Amino acid sequence: MADYIEARFGEHVEPRAFAGLRRDERRAWGKGSARPTYIVPALEGRFYQPIRGLLALSDWPLERRLIGPWSERADHLAATAQLARQLAWLNDRDPDGAKRLASVVAGMARSIPGAMDGTGVDTARVENAAEAERTALLTRDDPWRREAAARARDQLTDEQQLWGTTVGVVGEGPQEGRGRSASSS
Amino acid sequence: MHACPTAAVAFAARVDTNRVLTGTTLEMPFGQSPFAIGRGVAFEALLRRHGHAELRRVLTEGLGVDFSQAGIENLREGYQPNTTGLKLRASVTRSRMAEIIASPAEPVVLDGAVLRADVGGLPAFFEADEMAIGVGGEIVVGENKSWPVVDGRPTDEDALGSALDQAATYVLLGRRTLDDAGVDPDRVSSNAVLVTPRNTGLTAVLHRQNVDGRVRRIERLLSAVPHVADIATSVPADVTFDVAADTSLPEQERVDAFAEVSDRLGRVYEPASCLSSCGFAWACRQCAFATGDPALSGGVVARALPGVVSLSRVAELSHGAPASAVEAPVAGPLARAGRLYDEAVPVPAPRRRRPA
């Protein structure tokens, strides 16, 4: 994200600043201020613990805020495709900005088969390649997200669905770690 | 992880051996260069970024199985960096391993798998870099290291050995985990995977190596760790590392306190393994010197001297002192070694001494 902001807006953001942001948001939510949207942590999909450094918006559906075995890659592909579209738009309007963004897109697209075959960044090619790989992944990622979200809605309070849980361990033995003493953080 | 009673008691009491002697001259310098740490962190980050793109590539190329659509369960994210987090991860690792063996259709990676082991009857957690699961329902242990491989050879043989030992530990613990779950332990492959950078850059490359021999050795080492319950009953209640660890006391007092504790508990000093892993090593070496323990110069010397209590006695025997009955078997060769050496090197070479 810091790379994107720097390329797009020419502003350097210290990645560490995001941690403070999350704390402040949590406090604001606790005060019950009347904002419609908060920046919330993404949650892992087993115990719904907050993931450090991975941010989401509170008005996104729960499915989108969960991270499972295919989600990181799928999200990366979605972001790459999105940035490729932005770059295509920017190419005509702001060549300097486009140049900066192109190197970010190139870096992100390098791991996608077929995305960077030509010379330079071909936005259509990048977008197509990213979408193709994503479509294949979604057959696994989507069902996983739906199942995990349904489970979360079943088990968690509204607060926990936004901010995640802190899991404690009850007892030892085979059931260890499956304790349900989830408390809101 | 060995038969040393002092180390075992410290482990049982959850005492961090690296902290007890902090601030004394006997504190072990185990710290690492920030550049070396940074390199390790950067290599791990490279493997994981963009949805584990580089890890997927290197596993696909190295194992000949397509990992581009593999589910990668990231156990490093979300879990607290403490014992609770480790217990949760160990539990997830355990259930995932059983699931994978039951339905081996798809390749899966557990990133940051945690395995639980009993060491001397106490639970301990071991964090593996990866446990990659191939399509055959076989579990492959993987470890990432940031030292480069050049022309197919490691740039550091010692580092290779300890990385393979680490992988072998995970293989052993993975097998025990499966065994406990009633699953065939041999489903954990003997061929561990090592992922390292190739050449001068950080581009990853995969190596596979059989670690069966190391697994057997580590199993022996683990079983040699004294059982904590046995130690607990034999350790007097007033034995404590608190005085040695008290930074408000003068150094000598702390060091003496450590020596007293380890004298009472007993210690097994073995230079190569102690000096590379135990926070007490310099302190134990000091004790070994003070008491003339033959272990001071390593196992070869110590094993050559059954029945001889101290190095000063060795020196006397080498000058032909009469031997006691227990010393008799080694007294002859020692006296002969001394005599032949004196014959070959009659006058000690004149020694130029530096001023103190």
Add this chain to the structure above:
Amino acid sequence: MSTAMEAMFAGRIHQDGHALRRTTLRHTNLTDPALGICLWRLGGERFRAAAVAWGPIGGPYKLAVAGEPRNRDLYFSALLPFAADLCKRIRRVAATQVARQRGRHTDYLPADALQIVVPNRTTVAALGLLGRYLAYLSDRGGVAPDPALVEAGKHLRFYARHARVPGQALLVPLDRLLAEHWATLLSPFEQANLAAVDAQIDPPRGVHAFDSGFAAEASARIGPEPTEDIDRITDELLARFNEARGGATEPATIGPLIAPIEAHYRRLVDPVWALMARVVDRERALPAAPSVPRRFEVDREAFGRRVDWVTGGGRYRTTDTPRQAAMTLRRLEEPLARYEAEKAIEDPAAMVPYLLDGEAVRGVVASLNDQYRVRFRVKAVRRAIIALDTDDPVILPLGKKLWWTATAHDHHWEVQDVTANGAGSRITLMLYAAPTPARLPGVGDRITFSVLHTSSDGYRLPPPQNPPWTHTSAAPPAPPEPIDAGDGDPPAAAVDGATLPDPGVYA
């Protein structure tokens, strides 16, 4: 290795308070002056020499410091003076040749060879990696690397590979030199610290070797791998340097900014440089063993051959073919056996372990019969028989082959009989060759026989030119390729160990 010998050393050093010599002679050639090299890497970065110090041992050193060694431009421009100077020195030494007559064949070899002395074996490995990196540099942005870097890389690679030859003296790691010549209280693991070994050899007056070794170990920093305390400083200096240069790499900008980093490495090199000179001086004072010149002649020959090849643009394979691997193994095995033999035969202290382990016997010649007749096939031949009275009882199998140390290059003797004789034994030995005066000891002489000999183990067939298919790999070994593809990547950020979360894995 004799365990009784090691135990005797440990006991006596513990009692006497200083290290003991393992040898009465020096078995490694030390040229005057050798070229010393001492280097420091950036932690964990095995191809990045953050500082290279070089110069004549005992003299002043020059220092190459890149500032940011992970920047290819800065790194190469810093290494260039070192590389150029190394190439110049090697070519200069190789230029003077002498003729050597072998039978009717005359060949020419360098009159001398450039000897490189480094603090430890880790530095040997580090130079080998640096050599591998530089020897096959790819063009970057269409710009060919400076040929001096490439040539120096090839030289360093050769030196590091040759360092595996037992008894060689082209590249001398001082930790190995000391371990061979001195017994200390240090375990093999601890002997890697040159300062600790030196401090045990020469402790200050009134200080026990153990204490002086420990003090040195705790305070001395040898390299090439930096410790945490060193790189914490490097990290700070480097951050300031990188900020100040703002991406610039030209000498005019870098020059004034690099001084603090240079001073930092000077502080590290100075004590190591002094230590290296002290160690070399001390060992040089010991008389050289008779076979030292012979072994250095082998080194000179290898040196001359390689210099010719490198300066002629030759390229090394990076991976051995099976045939080469077999040849290499033999090239290393034979010199090892010969080196061990020469050492013990020439140096009474080095013979002691063999006497203790029953691989050698020493005694007084009680009688000699050089008119003894044995039937060999059909003909009776003259043989010599001696009786040797040893001080200690010995156990030797009949028929065991032994060589008299005075004729270890020649024919062997065989044990005919062993009987008890007072406190010791009487051994009857027969010479397996025609008795000549040079082959026979005198009655009353105190002499040593051992299993060691310096003649080659007979004629051996060279491995076949075309190895059988079982020894052929599916693909031919890869030709040398540049390994510098990633050296332009942005460097990883340094991470302070104290800021890492402690996962408490073992808690």
